[in-house]
Amino acid sequence: xxxxxxxxxxxxxxxxxxxxxxxxxxxxxxxxxxxxxxxxxxxxxxxxxxxxxxxxxxxxxxxxxxxxxxxxxxxxxxxxxxxxxxxxxxxxxxxxxxxxxxxxxxxxxxx
Amino acid sequence: xxxxxxxxxxxxxxxxxxxxxxxxxxxxxxxxxxxxxxxxxxxxxxxxxxxxxxxxxxxxxxxxxxxxxxxxxxxxxxxxxxxxxxxxxxxxxxxxxxxxxxxxxxxxxxxxxx
Numbered sequence: 001x002x003x004x005x006x007x008x009x010x011x012x013x014x015x016x017x018x019x020x021x022x023x024x025x026x027x028x029x030x031x032x033x034x035x036x037x038x039x040x041x042x043x044x045x046x047x048x049x050x051x052x053x054x055x056x057x058x059x060x061x062x063x064x065x066x067x068x069x070x071x072x073x074x075x076x077x078x079x080x081x082x083x084x085x086x087x088x089x090x091x092x093x094x095x096x097x098x099x100x101x102x103x104x105x106x107x108x109x110x111x
Numbered sequence: 112x113x114x115x116x117x118x119x120x121x122x123x124x125x126x127x128x129x130x131x132x133x134x135x136x137x138x139x140x141x142x143x144x145x146x147x148x149x150x151x152x153x154x155x156x157x158x159x160x161x162x163x164x165x166x167x168x169x170x171x172x173x174x175x176x177x178x179x180x181x182x183x184x185x186x187x188x189x190x191x192x193x194x195x196x197x198x199x200x201x202x203x204x205x206x207x208x209x210x211x212x213x214x215x216x217x218x219x220x221x222x223x224x225x
Contacts, residue, residue, distance in 0.1 A: 004153075009151075036216075042218055043202055043204070044202075046213050046215070049213065089154070098167055100156065101153035101154045102153050103152055103153045104152075104153050
């Protein structure tokens with residue numbers, strides 16, 4: 001039972017444009033959501049997070065939106081840069097510190 | 112060290128052998144996690160330590176898997192009678208108390224069971 005789903009395995013975006021990565025979840029007890037970025041042969045690194053009491057959190061070029069009624073969150077990257085090319089994982093927790101990860105979306109930003 | 116350190120980075124073993132994977136967390140981090148990532152999948156939770164004790168081991172797939180953290184710092188994940196299906200990247204992460212959800216990951220140990 002996949003509680004956190006990333007239905008797009010890959011996304012290709014031109015440099016300078018917006019990248020939108022999507023994530024859906026099924027567990028209504030999740031109250032904290034995070035995005036991690038992973039380069040090949042490296043561990044995932046934290047990117048941005050959002051609490052369930054908010055619907056938006058912004059950090060520079062990265063913005064995460066949360067729609068609790070739809071159990072959906074998205075990560076917007078604007079403008080996209082070639083260095084953003086990586087695998088992005090959505091993760092969620094229900095106040096237990098045990099993160100549940102999605103299967104990831106591979107983002108490629110081309111010049 | 113500055114980050115989470117995992118050894119070995121690569122381990123190739125034969126089916127049926129015993130394997131140990133080591134994790135050295137960020138100094139001062141009380142929480143330590145083990146995850147497993149198979150090809151094309153996201154990290155899958157295995158076990159979580161708070162200090163020396165396993166606070167949640169619900170992700171360990173069976174009794175061939177065991178993890179310890181005897182002094183509340185370094186942790187060892189132990190796999191007995193390895194099977195080909197155990198092949199994966201084993202990720203360790205640590206976090207400080209009070210940091211909700213944000214984990215700091217090591218580079219992982221890639222295990223290949225022939």
